[in-house]
Amino acid sequence: MQSVRIPEVTDDPSVDIALDTVAKGKQALVFVTSKRSAEKTAEDIARKLKGKQEGLARQLLTALSRPTKQCERLAKCASRGAVFHHAGLAQKQRDLIETAFREGKLGVIVCTPTLAYGVNLPSFRTIVKSVKRYESGRGLRWIPVLEYLQYAGRSGRPDFHDDHGEAVLIASSEPEAEELLERYVHGQPEEIYSKLAVEPVLRMHLLALIASGTVRSTSSILSFFERTFWAHQFKDMDKLTTVVDRTLRRLEEWGFITMASSDFVSADELEERGVRPTSLGMRVAQLYLDPLTAHQLILGLGSHRGLSAFAALQLLSSTLEMRPALRVKVKEYDLIQDALLQHHDKLLVEEPTLYDEEYDAFLASVKTALMLHEWTEEKDEPYLLETFDVRPGELKVKLQTADWLLYAMVELCKLLGFKELLAELMKIRVRLEYGVREELLPLLKLKGIGRVRSRQLFAAGFKTVGHLKAAPAGALERVLGEKLGQSVREQLEGKTPREQKPEQQASLSGY
C-alpha cells in the first residue's frame, strides 16, 4: 500500500492533514460529530493559517443585528481561511461560507453532517475526524456506512479539473485503522428499511388516507398497505394489521374518525367496518399534524380557559413536532425550576412527578417554552445563546415550527368553538414571529417596521397608530430616517398599506 507522510504540526492528525491540504493549494472538508468539536477544530486549524479574508470575516460578524459569541469566533476563524459550519449558524452565514468556499476564499470547512446532505460542496479532500457519535441511551455508536459514503463522496472537484479526490479516515491506532478499512472502505452500506410501521408515521398516513377518502373501510385499508414497501420488505401483514387496528381505535377515541359498528368479529383479522373522517379529523389531516399532537393540543386548549402566552408555548413545546426540545443542562436547573414555579398554576400540560420517566422531557419543554417566551420579551440572539445555549440557527427552526403549531391551534379552536382563546393565540403568534412584547403589536402593521424599529418608535413616544398620525413634521424621520419616515407617513395616509395575513389583521384590529 502506498503511504504518504504529512508534516506533524500539531497533536491532532486531522488538523495536520487539513493544513497540508491548504499548503498544497487545495481545499478540505473536515467532518466531525458535534458542534463543539467543529468549532474547536476550526479554531485549531485557523490558528496555523495565514489567510486574509477580512471582508468575509466582517460579513459573518455582522450577519445578525448584534453579534453573538458564535459570530465572533466564526469571524475570527474566517479571517484566516478556515471556518466551522453546523445547524447553529444563521442561514445568512451558511450561505456566505458556502459561496466563499466555492470561490476558493476558504481553505477548510469543519462541519457536522450539515454539509454531507443537500448542499453540493465538493472539495479536494474530505477528512473524517471521527466515526463515532453519541446517541442518548445507547452510548457511542459507529456512524452508518451510508453516512461515511456521503462524506467521502464530497471529495474531488471535477469542475476544477481535479483528476482525483481524497477521502481520509482518522484512526487512533493500527488495529483501529484495520477496523475502519474493513467497516467503511470495504464494508457494505446498510439496507434501507421502511418506517411505515413506526406509530407516529402510520398514524399520520392512516388519517390522511381516511380523510382524503382513499379508503373507506378496514379491508380497503389493509389492501392499501399490502401494496406498500413495508409489506414488500417484511411480508408480515400480521404485525401491520395489529398496529393498524390499534391506531384506528385511537383515532376513533380522539374523535378524528368514526367506525361503523360491525356484526361479525374474527379473531386474527381486522373486523370489516366502514371508516369515515370527522370534520375535526379532516382538519387535522389537512394541517399535517400528527394526530397524537392534535389530540394533545385539543386536550390542553380545552383544559383551561384563561390562556397565558407561556402556557401556550409550553403546550406546543411538548409535542413531537418540536423535538428535539432543548436539553436542560446541569447549570440551568435552577433557572428552569424558577420558571416552572412562576407559571406552574397556568400550565395546560399536567406536570409529571419527579420520578417519572418523562420528567426530563417535561423540563425540556419548559426550557423550550421559556426560551421562546424570552424571545417574545424582545431578548436578542446573543442573550438567548448565553442563557439557553440556543444558537441563532436553532432558534430559527424552533420559531418556524412553533409558528406552524400556533396556526394549527388557532384552526383547532375555531373548529371546537373555543372562541375566547382565538385572539390570545393569534397575538402570541405575531409576537413570536416578530419577537416583540404585546405593546408593540399596533406598530407592526406598518411596512418596514419590525422588532427593532417598532421599539424605537415606542421609546420615542409613538405607541399607537394614532400617535404616529399626530406626529409633528420631521418627528418620524428623526426616529426612522428620511426614507422610511416618509414611507410610514404615506402608509398612514392610506396610500400603501402593508400586506397582511388575515390572522394578523384579526389579532391587531383589536388595538
Added chain:
DNA sequence: GGACGGTGAAACTTCAGGTTGCCTC
C-alpha cells in the same frame, strides 16, 4: 506572610440534522 500566577491532573459536562407540514399577498 500573603497575594498572585502558572501548571497539570482530576472532575465534570455534554454530545447531528432535517423535511414538510398551514395560509397568503
Added chain:
DNA sequence: GAAGTTTCACCGTCC
C-alpha cells in the same frame, strides 16, 4: 465513551 471545559490543588514568585 471521549472530547472539551472547569475546577482545584500545588508550587514558585514577587511584593
